[in-house]
Amino acid sequence: MPIRKVMKANEAAAWAAKLAKPKVIAAFPITPSTLVPEKISEFVANGELDAEFIKVESEHSAISACVGAAAAGVRTFTATASQGLALMHEILFIAAGMRLPIVMAIGNRALSAPINIWNDWQDTISQRDTGWIQFYAENNQEALDLILIAYKVAEDERVLLPAMVGFDAFILTHTVEPVEIPDQEVVDEFLGEYEPKHAYLDPARPITQGTLAFPAHYMEARYKVWEAMERAKEVIDEAFAEFEKRFGRKYQKIEEYRTDDAEMIFVTMGSLAGTLKEWVDKKREEGYKVGAAKITVYRPFPVEEIKALAKKTKVLAFIEKNITIGLYGAVFTDASATLINEKEKPLMLDFIAGLGGRDVTFEQLDEAFSITRRALEEGKVEKPINWIGLRKEIL
Amino acid sequence: MAESPFKADIERAQRELTEKMTPGAIVYIPGSSVINKTGSWRVFRPEFHRDKCVRCYLCYIYCPEPSIYLDDEGYPVFDYDYCKGCGICANECPAKAIEMVREVK
Numbered sequence: 001m002p003i004r005k006v007m008k009a010n011e012a013a014a015w016a017a018k019l020a021k022p023k024v025i026a027a028f029p030i031t032p033s034t035l036v037p038e039k040i041s042e043f044v045a046n047g048e049l050d051a052e053f054i055k056v057e058s059e060h061s062a063i064s065a066c067v068g069a070a071a072a073g074v075r076t077f078t079a080t081a082s083q084g085l086a087l088m089h090e091i092l093f094i095a096a097g098m099r100l101p102i103v104m105a106i107g108n109r110a111l112s113a114p115i116n117i118w119n120d121w122q123d124t125i126s127q128r129d130t131g132w133i134q135f136y137a138e139n140n141q142e143a144l145d146l147i148l149i150a151y152k153v154a155e156d157e158r159v160l161l162p163a164m165v166g167f168d169a170f171i172l173t174h175t176v177e178p179v180e181i182p183d184q185e186v187v188d189e190f191l192g193e194y195e196p197k198h199a200y201l202d203p204a205r206p207i208t209q210g211t212l213a214f215p216a217h218y219m220e221a222r223y224k225v226w227e228a229m230e231r232a233k234e235v236i237d238e239a240f241a242e243f244e245k246r247f248g249r250k251y252q253k254i255e256e257y258r259t260d261d262a263e264m265i266f267v268t269m270g271s272l273a274g275t276l277k278e279w280v281d282k283k284r285e286e287g288y289k290v291g292a293a294k295i296t297v298y299r300p301f302p303v304e305e306i307k308a309l310a311k312k313t314k315v316l317a318f319i320e321k322n323i324t325i326g327l328y329g330a331v332f333t334d335a336s337a338t339l340i341n342e343k344e345k346p347l348m349l350d351f352i353a354g355l356g357g358r359d360v361t362f363e364q365l366d367e368a369f370s371i372t373r374r375a376l377e378e379g380k381v382e383k384p385i386n387w388i389g390l391r392k393e394i395l
Numbered sequence: 396m397a398e399s400p401f402k403a404d405i406e407r408a409q410r411e412l413t414e415k416m417t418p419g420a421i422v423y424i425p426g427s428s429v430i431n432k433t434g435s436w437r438v439f440r441p442e443f444h445r446d447k448c449v450r451c452y453l454c455y456i457y458c459p460e461p462s463i464y465l466d467d468e469g470y471p472v473f474d475y476d477y478c479k480g481c482g483i484c485a486n487e488c489p490a491k492a493i494e495m496v497r498e499v500k
Contacts, residue, residue, distance in 0.1 A: 097419065097420070098419040098420075098421075099418040099419035100419070160418050160419070198417070198418050198419060198421055199419060199421065206425040207421050207422060207423050207425070208421065208422040208425075208427075208428075209419060209421050211420050211421070211422055213420055217414075217416065217420065220416040221416055221419075221420040223416075224416055224418060228418070
């Protein structure tokens with residue numbers, strides 16, 4: 001029987017890693033993710049997890065050790081956040097290019113400067129082009145579940161790409177919630193024993209990994225990474241379906257809430273989805289046809305699901321905790337590109353919110369609502385990007 | 396004339412290796428880099444003057460590739476398929492028996 005424990009998302013991530021039985025964990029402590037490797041090191045020290053726990057001198061080394069271990073043919077795990085993830089940047093491309101199914105937990109945190117340890121998604125969003133699959137968890141249970149699903153997808157022969165699972169700093173990493181820990185046997189059945197088919201170290205079958213590719217071959221290697229990420233869309237749906245069958249919890253690339261007759265749909269990711277759904281209930285009580293949608297899978301971008309969402313509504317508004325300096329938020333930009341060739345598309349708005357751990361309140365959502373409603377009434381968008389909850393008085 | 400020690404590898408690699416891109420650009424045929432003839436990178440070519448050679452083997456020892464083999468009499472043989480023309484052999488040769496000559500194409 002699965003047991004329920006009250007725990008932080010960091011502990012849930014450590015539990016997920018324990019259940020997945022990685023052979024190598026290499027990690028470097030960083031706020032707000034430190035507890036993830038700390039808890040795992042406890043599991044290893046107690047003999048509850050049979051794995052090598054490598055204490056490294058930086059995040060660059062942590063992910064490099066995971067690349068080496070994964071290339072040698074074992075399941076690996078690491079965790080980081082913010083500056084640590086940024087320090088891993090160059091190796092993230094290498095992990096994806098070498099097609100190593102490493103899984104990493106991220107406590108989504110803002111990037112310096114100014115130094116800020118609190119939540120936004122700038123760290124993972126900034127890694128969107130590296131070839132890593134990206135999941136975003138709404139709560140602690142999702143943090144655990146999505147890590148297991150991440151292994152399932154990453155290790156699928158049709159995919160073979162690394163995956164990261166993000167959960168919001170402090171809002172989830174340091175907040176306790178009841179989390180169901182699945183049975184080890186069921187997880188074992190779900191994930192299976194890791195059998196490397198492409199990346200391994202075996203003197204009897206020598207191979208060369210991490211090769212040099214001249215202009216005559218590089219593009220094809222990159223194309224295959226892109227193609228694998230496209231294939232991941234289908235594999236993720238299959239993994240979600242199998243997860244639901246075995247564990248009873250349903251996941252979708254985009255989860256919709258009260259969208260069927262919605263004139264305005266607000267889209268977000270991570271823990272903000274919880275706030276948003278409650279706010280939608282309030283708006284519905286006030287008589288507005290408002291819906292919410294949560295993006296669980298950001299890479300590969302859920303193109304078809306965004307198109308389906310767009311067909312349902314007159315205005316699609318994105319509330320996102322990141323900003324591409326020089327343009328808009330990344331989610332809005334990606335969704336806009338997705339819809340560019342559609343004959344009929346909704347008006348689209350982007351709201352930048354909650355950067356560096358600022359709470360996104362109902363008042364701020366109401367601010368977004370009034371701008372969205374005006375666009376709906378006027379049938380046009382004056383300004384696609386708006387920062388909400390901005391303290392204009394100190395600017 | 397000494398034979399390339401890579402001959403068997405070259406033949407095997409040419410037989411087994413395909414250009415088909417694998418996941419992660421992994422190469423499954425060991426030693427297959429021998430079919431990549433790096434001699435085409437060369438700008439200067441070592442010209443060997445047998446009459447000056449004292450058979451000290453320094454060129455053979457210092458060649459980083461290695462693309463210098465020894466024939467039955469102990470004279471060096473240059474493998475122009477892989478020699479990149481680095482000039483180390485000419486630099487090390489105490490008898491000045493190796494001359495670096497610009498490649499003309």
